[in-house]
Amino acid sequence: MAKKLPSTDVVVVGLGWAGSIIANELADTGLNVIGFERGPWRDTATDFNLASATDELRYNRRQELMLRTKQNTCTMRNKESETALPMRVWGSFHPGNGTGGAGNHWAGITFRFQPTEFRLHSYLTERYGKELPAELTLQDWGTTWEEMEPHYDAFERLAGVSGKAGNLNGTIVEGGNPFEGARSKEYPNPPTAQTYAPTLFAEAAKNLGYKPFPVPSALASRAYTNQLGVTMGPCTFCGFCTNYGCGNYSKASAIVNVLPALIRKPNFTAKTNSEVLKVTMDSTGTRATGIIYVDSSGQEWEQPAEIVVVAAFIFENVRLMLLSGVGEPYNPITNTGTTGRNYAYQTANSVKMFFNDKNFNPYIGGGAIGMGIDEFNNDNFDHSGLGFVGGGSTRVTPIGAAPIDSRPTPPGTPAWGAKWKKATVDNYLSTMSIGCEASSYSTRNNYLSLDPNYKDPHGRPLLRITFDFPENDLKMAQYVTNKVVEIAKTMNPREMVPAPRKGPWANTSYQSSHIVGGFIMGADPKNSSVNKHLQVWGVPNLFVVGSSAFPQNPGYNPTGTVGALAFKAADAIKRLYLQRPGEMISV
Amino acid sequence: MTEQSKGLTRRQLLKTSATTLAAGAAASAQAATVIGTPKWLPFDHNGPMHYDSPGWQFFTAEEAAEVEAIVEQLIPADELSVSGKDAGCAVFIDRQLVGDYGDFGRLYMEGPFTPGTPAQADQSPLVPRERYRIGLAGLSKYCQATFQKNFSALAPEQRDKVLTDLEKGAITLEGIEAKAFFQQVLDNTMEGFFADPIYGGNRDMVSWKMIGFPGARYDYRDYIGLHNQKLNLTPISIIGSSAWNKKG
């Protein structure tokens, strides 16, 4: 039986990017805020001591910063007819744990989505009409670029993003991404330095008439102090970045950029090692009364609150809503319900290139150090007659080549023995790869639900993922990979290995942690779960924030938009909700 | 935790210095309610878990001999490097198996266990300790039955043949799928060969020197602009670097 605690103004579930941003914004209004984090408190110098942060076995192979699957995992299957089984080791993606969340071990690539994304269904219907593949359940977001832009800007300033504007107030700027939406301000920091591979790629792309630009990076190109007064150091390109915590305050994260300022505020409290079990609702189901959580000793507590903000990783956002009975669970057979609907992923493609005469020093780099082009992304090219929609962000981002996992050999090389060793030595320094991180469009059959067979340590059902890549996305993958091959050819590698994404989706190797949907935003409660302020339809004092709100995923990394949505929700609560507490925001 | 008694520490490298610290997980990790900037704890650090105790920790002497023979075959000695055995891969595996990895302490290991589809990945109920114990016993039985010898007593060509057959699943082992056993050993061997030497493998950073990986460095600002050049940096491990030793 949960012991009841004194009520507070706001509880925030999850202290990653989204939760920390909202907690900080609301604490600034004077509200009493308690943030709940199922993992430990993380501190840069203690946890990411730079003498031991460089440990590939511990952080990459053994996944130390990631959620222990023993604590919580998902089950997975490709289709309705299969029995879902638990993901015992994280393979396909890497949910985080502890303050900072997955935003500690992320890569740092910080794109904005494009203006058309927020009205994707309307836009593609206008352009392609009946050509739009019938299997897709694309939707508009219920918001607009104009409403999103200030919040993107706020997040870029918070995270100290390094990059080059391509469209400043409608004027196309040389050296930036000409396909981006009009931005009100230049990036807060200039682009980072580049290693050889992205430089070579950018040259080749330029020679073909494309417009290469520096990948927008939350690894700071110089010392930077954000709007909270918190300072980041410059990135040192150590190459222990994606899947690692940063040892020198140069990769933006909630623990570097937000929590030092937030934790000082006397009206904010963080509860770590405290897992939220459910959101409690009143008898009418129209008001959240607080949350139930369990502390590390197993004691359950009820924390009542006036406002409940759920800002955990996508899977836990959706599972908490299913466990708390918020919204009707989605049913793909009857096509009813909204909780769990429009689950999507990312479609990752690549072309690996082996050279004889090059030395890329691939161990130098970082998760977001690189150059990209956007000519084959989303609807930046005409899809008429192609039989698919969507596309991807094409780029070279050497994240660092720690050798347990990163030791490329050409096809046909044995996995062990003298020939394996020779090929490993011959190719380690002279191989590079062009990636194409492409869109993943939602369908009726891809969704999230509670698993009927497997439970977590508290006896609650695990979340079940039913997902496979739609035909649309597989066609798109082949098309964009062919385009990448055309660029790669001009770089004259000895050998090339194109790898367009193929089905089925599998948990056997890492793809990306860009997982979206399941509790999506929109203009209509019939096909969405939250309004454009991230406020749950019919439960005005409950806000659910994160990539769970994306109705589909474009060909960009999601964190920039997660951060913008967090600012957007906080702004709505401060500016609108607090004027009329307990009511749905109607503007 | 019982492993403590068997010598598991968060690093004890500094045998020559006055004192060393055997800390547990960073103390800050245990905080439950945090109000105000958490107190700084001097000496607190979240260092790597590893074993310093000599001798085999998990394997029996017989098992160890077989594992050494396997890793020697997977990574043979040649002009590029010493063998997997001499690089410490078997020691690495032994240390990993007594630690948290050995019983999949972090992982979701609740049933029911069913094989599932290939996309659903590893669904075996066996933890690494069991995989080795059962797999090595099965291999021994197979080699005795086929060659009347243990694997370690076979000629190099015979060893290669057995390993290739395991890899292809052409052999049936008792209690464990041959392919799965082979993949487990191969993955751990490569981990041991390429991981930081603090874990017992990659002795003297042999694999890093072989491929040109400078190791656990944290600052390449002076090098990122040197495109298409060989940098010849002295590799460094978590433990340190030969360049730190005073000469003269």
Add this chain to the structure above:
Amino acid sequence: MKTLLSLSAMALLGLTVQAAHAGTGADSYNLVEKGRYLAVVGDCTACHTVPGKAPFSGGVAIETPFGKLVGANITPDPDTGLGHWTFDDFQKVMSEGHSKGGKRLYGAMPFTAYTKVRKEDNLALWAYLQTIEPVNNPVETNQLPFPFNVRTSLIGWNMLNFTPGEFTPNAEKTPQWNRGAYLVEGLGHCGTCHTPKNLIGGDKNDQFLAGSNLQGWIAPDITANAHSGIGQWSNEEIVEYLKTGANRFDIASGPMAEAVENSTQHWTDEDLMAVAVYLKDGQPAAAAPQPVAADTPAMVAGKAIYADRCSACHVPNGEGVKNLFPKLAAAPLVNSTDPTSLIRVVLAGSRAGGTEAAPTGPAMPSFAWNLSDDNIADVLTYVRNTWGNAAPAVSVGEVSDLRGDLHP
């Protein structure tokens, strides 16, 4: 437990309470406000408020080389605080180091500095203290072992180390300079940490503010000496440091971080500028010592260790990053003859203070687990003798001694 803030060797406050009539309450808002500010300037809370407990209710333990002293309860509680004191009793404490009833105070209560505080300021402080919520909290202030616990021993100490008397302005200097001198020498009690101590814990006044080793920390030289002091800091940079805890040279850590967090960040800009003007008006540097040659084995090894363990934050040329990673080139602490603080932060790590203006509070990781005594001696010798720095080499013995002393 508070350990380090007020470390002048002989120690603290022993206010014992005997019957008297209750002190008069303050009736002037302005006087109380002034007193509140002065209490911040004097950082009274450092010794008299346990974090999380009622303000000024005492109980902060101060470790001294002679034993433990505990900050008194200075709330107006009649039984356990100053409830029966008069202003005259308070004035005696501040100006003479005599507690009510004539008991002598230990020097951890920095009355050797407070004696300079003007009576009108003490009146404001007293008025403010009268407004504090009374808290019943008995505190045994004197926890020194024999013979240091015998207060008559202080008669001799006072004769040797204490010159009573209010601050007298220097007519040749500006009012701003004199305000700075008044704050530094008086209520700010900077010398309590920054002035070297004699064997019995008294200030060596001929070396005022020239730096001092206090139980495993160095309170560095803050004179205008350009090599070992803050001669290279501009007035604005001194103000920035005291206001935010950081400037382009350094970030406050250890006891100074607490001083910034509790006290100096709340000083007015005018007062901080006055402090800067005063501190900068000293003798210019004596000639800097010669650095250790770059080709010695320790320097060569130290350079490699620096590249692998230090440069990712402190930058390859030792310039550091403002507000985040202290600058090592031309830093007073680095050039100090005494390497204690440097050894300490490498071994144990340290968190810099966070302030409203600069909340980052970055931390130096602990390297005790990773670097041997030899490694630390070599890398610190390198840091202390590169980029224009020059200071004696650090010996392995110094590192191993401090490692032994600090080991938890």
